[in-house]
Amino acid sequence: MRFSAVFLVPLVIAAVSATSTDPDILDACPGYNATNVTTHGATLTASLVLAGQPCNVYGNDTGTLLLAVTYETKSRIHVKITDPSSDRYEVPESVVPRPKPDPSVNPSQADIRFNYTASPFSFSIYRSSSKEVLFSTASHPIIFEPQYLRVKTNLPDNANIYGLGEHTDSFRLPTSNTTRTFWSRDAYGVPSGSNLYGNHPIYFEHRTTGTHGVFLLNSNGMDVKINDTAGTSLEYNIIGGVLDFYFLAGSTTDPTEVARQYADIVGAPAEVPYWSFGFHQCRFGYQNYIDVANVIMNYSAASIPLETMWTDIDYMYKRRIFTVDPDYFPLDRMREIVDYLHSHDQHFVLMTDPAIAYLPGEGYGPFDRGVQDDIWLKAANGSSYSLGAVWPGVTVFPDWFNEKTQDYWTNEFKLFYDPTNGLDIDGAWIDMNEPSSFCNYPCSDPFAQAQEQDLPPARTTSPPDPNAPILGQTTLHKRVDHSGDDLQNPPYMIDNQAGTGALSDKTAYVDALHANGMVEYDTHNLYGTMMSTATHNAMVARRPGLRTLVITRSTFAGAGTRVGKWLGDNFSDWDHYRNSIAGILGMAGIFQVPMVGADICGYADNTTETLCARWAMLGAFYPFMRDHNADTSISQEFYRWPTVAQAARNVLDIRYRLLDYIYTAFHQAHENGTPVLNPLWYKYPQDPATFPIDLQFFYGDSILVSPVTEENVTSVTAYFPQDVFYDFLTLEPFHGTGANVTLNDVNFTSIPVHIRGGAVLPLREKSAMTTTELRKTDFELVVAPSTQGTASGSLYADDGVSVTPSASTTVEFSYEKGLLTVTGKFGYPLGVSVSRVRFLGVGSAPKTVLVNGVKTKGSAYSWNKDSQVLDVTLNTPFSRGFTVQHS
Ligand SMILES: *[C@@H]1O[C@H](CO)[C@@H](O)[C@H](O)[C@H]1NC(C)=O
Ligand SMILES: *[C@@H]1O[C@H](CO)[C@@H](O)[C@H](O)[C@H]1NC(C)=O
Ligand SMILES: *[C@@H]1O[C@H](CO)[C@@H](O)[C@H](O)[C@H]1NC(C)=O
Ligand SMILES: *[C@@H]1O[C@H](CO)[C@@H](O)[C@H](O)[C@H]1NC(C)=O
């Protein structure tokens, strides 16, 4: 969350900060000649020697480079280009551990190959089976300068490129005049075409001949430009680090294969607690503990399931983290609320920001203990702190690279969130971790700026003396070689849209120093993801052995292994409603951060009844479902309007009945990176009409969600591939023909949801007010056959909370020729029954129905001619396999 309208600093319309360089100038650079090419097993190395007169576009060209190419697995090639003569920054292994290469890989049997031309040096990656070129730098010389790196590849015309986020553009990126900038920023309103909170320099490219991926492991600021003048191309413009590419073969048939291959590099997502799929309510602007308590009671009175209550920074004393305001949110009353929630199987989450109030000598423990441990990010001179101005006023920032910071953070969590004497939270919410600062660059006097901006708001006391002596002197570790670099104003300016565009604007200074000698210039984009790790660890330390829910704003590649994410400060408008779908598809479908959602009903500005109703229903298919808004916006809890309350009840009924289905998908994602949300083209890779679709998506593998996308409209034009679908509520078959279909009469309390043919869904028979209660309800199976008359599915279950559950249950469902076979390992007792099985698309009355081979009585089943549903009553304990057959 950030400033609401009243505190908004007028937007500075800056001079265009991005440097536009005539592509011809860059293409006229000399490039390199490859010499001393050596092949050793699966690795090729070469020296790259500048091939002619340096072009020195943004600094002097580096004379000699080292190229190392490794076939790491059958489907992955690592291409790394470094400057052997200088100590350049690389993303630390502690933040993104590198995958281990498979020693047995045989390059001649790899799915993709590396090819090169020695003079001038260029390289390409092609698919072995077809020789189709996937990436090629031909005729675009590589440029390698101290603060500027450039690699450019040709692309097919109208290439289908996805990823390169976080962004709020269309899911399939435009191929004309597009710049994707990577520089974490507090991006109020999440504008399109601009850099946002997180950075995931991975793209998937889809062709009807296959889907591959390209990951650039580099955390420096960069612009990736996609353009279609003189042929379509994609160009990396990076202001530091090294060229560290991973090329992923993906697959020629299954687009989700590349997602699993990407997970092999950055890690598969963490499992989250079962309860975290329940509905979450939050807002900025709850005035006191009574407000919080009333919301909990109102949800209950409105019979809308509320799983988790959240509180934003309002609870803090003068907006200082790890404090409660004794007058507005007294600890004993807040503890009463938390106890109430826990005794009703509900949960509680509070926000924690990274910035700590700079309050020397005021007895503010979190600050004093950090001084003691000397863990604050340092100013460039190494002897004073890198100060910012955030919610509580002037702040310091924890240095996540300092070896002592994890212990400090864990301890602060233990103290403040102490179950016995503090607030016993169930999950953590971390914000402002770009890191965001309200201080405008040059932030030479954060004290003055904090005062000017009334930070903390409504505070009347003076800020502390800016010249207060600073404690402790640090020993600097070896620093990355930035001699001669201009960190504040690099010669190539990325298109950062924070404030004036200066790299240090609205964030920590880029020359701020970390304990390990690294500077923010290189590591800025890692700040939020490192805070995520520290917070995840602190939460696990509070409740050892239990999974936790940590929701962050800023992420980097790999963040999903520890945390979930919300899409930041959107607006209550239809554009943000619509583009949230591309946002969740990017995070869950590509970036391996599946626990994701946008603020339902919108964060800033006032929502409307119908927008909020539609959004409640769309949001029920976000993996992370939370209603949240800003302090100056009207209240938008679902019970505020009858339509929204009804929409919420209707859709939570669907979401909760599907909860074990999505929980199973999350387990699969945790195991191997299989996406929990799927754009349509993941399932229909040969159907070009699906490639641009980002207003419909699959929740899990089989639930097609087609929300209404326009205001005041009760219909939606949705695309149905050539396949069979079943309406989720009526269960009637619907035959897609590869065309748009207008679905009419979609009133304000319903959303079109279809089951894709080929699925067996384990549904809870009915919904419940909490997920704890839900786990006590019976299952029913819905068998939705494909056009071939087959279907399959699975169920994973465990205690829902343990990091390493002592027991688990895995059930497989398969259906063919009228026979449903259920087999499984029932290690974790489900404790409930399967009440019935419903077979869909059964065109004629069944003659016999056999359960475990035994003919059942006619009263045990019914068949509906109109809906073509055969409903078989079972009531069999869900603790062993069984079969049901109809003929
Ligand atoms: C190539 O190898 C030779 C022999 O080891 C060495 O003298 C030369 O410096 C190398 N060239 C480059 C550009 O690394
Ligand atoms: C690079 O190769 C080209 C073509 O073979 C040659 O003309 C040029 O002199 C080489 N440059 C260097 C620095 O060796
Ligand atoms: C760049 O090269 C020029 C010409 O060789 C030299 O005068 C200048 O000092 C170099 N600049 C840096 C920053 O190394
Ligand atoms: C490999 O590169 C060479 C030289 O550019 C080119 O002639 C050849 O066609 C390439 N092979 C493939 C399979 O792309």
Ligand SMILES: *[C@@H]1O[C@H](CO)[C@@H](O)[C@H](O)[C@H]1NC(C)=O
């Ligand atoms: C795309 O190419 C056009 C024409 O050369 C140019 O004006 C525009 O700046 C380019 N856009 C990007 C993002 O590079």
Ligand SMILES: *[C@@H]1O[C@H](CO)[C@@H](O)[C@H](O)[C@H]1NC(C)=O
């Ligand atoms: C490219 O996009 C930029 C930024 O949106 C815009 O200013 C410019 O006019 C566009 N150029 C072309 C050729 O479309």
Ligand SMILES: *[C@@H]1O[C@H](CO)[C@@H](O)[C@H](O)[C@H]1NC(C)=O
């Ligand atoms: C939202 O509604 C409130 C209460 O009606 C009003 O004071 C406020 O100005 C509205 N905000 C916007 C951005 O329209």
Ligand SMILES: *[C@@H]1O[C@H](CO)[C@@H](O)[C@H](O)[C@H]1NC(C)=O
């Ligand atoms: C939707 O209806 C409301 C109320 O009649 C109206 O104010 C609004 O302008 C309409 N929006 C659109 C996009 O037609």
Ligand SMILES: *[C@@H]1O[C@H](CO)[C@@H](O)[C@H](O)[C@H]1NC(C)=O
């Ligand atoms: C479906 O409708 C969308 C939006 O109007 C359109 O862009 C798309 O081309 C249509 N698809 C087909 C297959 O007609």
